[in-house]
Amino acid sequence: MKRVDDFRLRLGKHELVPIMIGGMGVDISSADLAVEAARLGGVGHISDAMINTVSDRRYDTKHVKEKLAFYKYNVKNEDKSSVKFDLGRLAEATKLHVEATMTRKRGDGMILINCMEKLTMNAPKETLKVRMEAAMDAGIDGITLAAGLHLGSFALIEAHPRFRDVQLGIIVSSVRALQLFLKKSSRTGRLPDYIVVEGPLAGGHLGFGMDWAQYDLATIVAEVIQFLKNEHLDIPVIPAGGIFTGSDATAFLESGAAAVQVATRFTVSEECGLPADAKQEYFKASEDDIEVNQISPTGYPMRMIKSSPGIGDGIRPNCEAYGYLLDANGKCAYVTSFNRELAAHPGARKISVMDKTCLCTHMRNFDIWTCGHLTYRLKDTTRKAADGSYQLLTAEHIFKDYQFSTEQKIALPE
Numbered sequence: 001m002k003r004v005d006d007f008r009l010r011l012g013k014h015e016l017v018p019i020m021i022g023g024m025g026v027d028i029s030s031a032d033l034a035v036e037a038a039r040l041g042g043v044g045h046i047s048d049a050m051i052n053t054v055s056d057r058r059y060d061t062k063h064v065k066e067k068l069a070f071y072k073y074n075v076k077n078e079d080k081s082s083v084k085f086d087l088g089r090l091a092e093a094t095k096l097h098v099e100a101t102m103t104r105k106r107g108d109g110m111i112l113i114n115c116m117e118k119l120t121m122n123a124p125k126e127t128l129k130v131r132m133e134a135a136m137d138a139g140i141d142g143i144t145l146a147a148g149l150h151l152g153s154f155a156l157i158e159a160h161p162r163f164r165d166v167q168l169g170i171i172v173s174s175v176r177a178l179q180l181f182l183k184k185s186s187r188t189g190r191l192p193d194y195i196v197v198e199g200p201l202a203g204g205h206l207g208f209g210m211d212w213a214q215y216d217l218a219t220i221v222a223e224v225i226q227f228l229k230n231e232h233l234d235i236p237v238i239p240a241g242g243i244f245t246g247s248d249a250t251a252f253l254e255s256g257a258a259a260v261q262v263a264t265r266f267t268v269s270e271e272c273g274l275p276a277d278a279k280q281e282y283f284k285a286s287e288d289d290i291e292v293n294q295i296s297p298t299g300y301p302m303r304m305i306k307s308s309p310g311i312g313d314g315i316r317p318n319c320e321a322y323g324y325l326l327d328a329n330g331k332c333a334y335v336t337s338f339n340r341e342l343a344a345h346p347g348a349r350k351i352s353v354m355d356k357t358c359l360c361t362h363m364r365n366f367d368i369w370t371c372g373h374l375t376y377r378l379k380d381t382t383r384k385a386a387d388g389s390y391q392l393l394t395a396e397h398i399f400k401d402y403q404f405s406t407e408q409k410i411a412l413p414e
């Protein structure tokens with residue numbers, strides 16, 4: 001009987017254990033987690049979501065405080081179009097995070113950075129270019145372009161000296177999205193080095209509408225593999241979303257996938273960036289506690305635990321401090337919803353905003369508990385203590401369980 005360890009993923013010069021830990025913003029897929037994945041011979045991701053904020057927390061910079069001080073005059077203004085990111089600071093924050101992570105890298109694996117293109121930052125192209133170039137300057141092994149798949153992203157960095165040596169991957173949820181991307185980026189003469197195919201059971205934002213339940217990862221993966229074959233393109237295909245056991249992963253590898261991307265099982269690892277109490281919420285969640293809703297201002301459906309403290313919270317938008325979701329015109333759907341509720345409840349001390357959330361603030365504070373569909377199975381992957389708490393797992397334990405387990409078995413910790 002085959003297991004994941006019978007397969008290898010080839011990316012550039014690397015031969016890897018075909019397990020990729022997916023990017024999880026904001027700093028949920030921490031450097032600690034990525035470094036472990038690489039040490040074990042697989043692929044880890046850090047994320048560049050809210051990188052200035054992450055830099056302040058991890059490396060003692062003061063980007064957020066200073067940005068807020070600079071734009072303080074605008075806090076009560078509905079118009080956020082003047083609130084811009086300083087590109088020099090953005091580059092500095094990205095470099096700090098990438099360098100600090102890459103310096104710690106050991107072993108034969110790789111560390112990539114997940115760049116969410118939906119973080120439009122009130123200047124989508126300029127900021128994305130800076131984020132990607134700074135990551136390459138700082139020695140990242142590769143970049144995974146996620147959520148929003150800006151079709152011109154490769155062209156933004158084609159003049160960079162590492163454009164042809166860095167691994168560049170994309171995340172798609174349909175053959176159509178892949179076709180569009182290949183067509184648009186063909187001008188750069190550069191194909192993606194890997195394609196993550198993310199299905200409807202993944203965590204974070206979904207590349208599907210609210211009819212996500214009608215789609216099936218295995219079907220989409222088969223379509224993508226067939227399309228690449230027809231086009232005579234040899235690009236590794238990496239399924240993601242709901243791959244919970246080593247046997248689930250092996251089934252994909254046996255049907256032509258080059259690796260798998262997984263995330264949910266690592267949300268309860270010691271190395272994961274979520275706070276300890278949030279990890280217990282992930283363990284405790286039942287299937288009914290998890291929903292896909294439309295409160296993300298990005299416009300993409302997002303999966304989360306229903307009791308996330310950020311849901312319904314009507315805080316004042318924090319664009320002057322954060323502002324990662326401001327679009328090219330300085331607009332964010334939460335700002336619109338907040339102002340509508342404010343006008344409807346004049347004089348109220350506290351308002352509630354149900355249709356959208358201030359995602360920057362709540363992801364920063366770990367108050368939106370985004371998760372994969374199979375989060376409700378996490379409790380079966382560990383032991384429960386007498387006080388009702390669940391034992392955290394090491395990333396190594398989870399990684400090796402994926403790598404070596406067979407027959408749908410999940411190894412419990414010592």
Ligand SMILES: Cc1cc2nc3c(=O)[nH]c(=O)nc-3n(C[C@H](O)[C@H](O)[C@H](O)COP(=O)(O)O)c2cc1C
Pocket residue numbers: 021022023024025026028047049114116146147171198201202203204205240241242243261262263264265267370371372373374
């Ligand atoms: C907590 C959490 C946060 C996530 N955040 C991101 C993200 O910022 N960007 C992204 O491209 N994918 C994100 N994802 C998706 C994962 O990278 C991955 O593709 C997917 O969750 C894999 O499915 P699984 O969680 O069922 O293993 C996130 C997933 C989780 C569980």
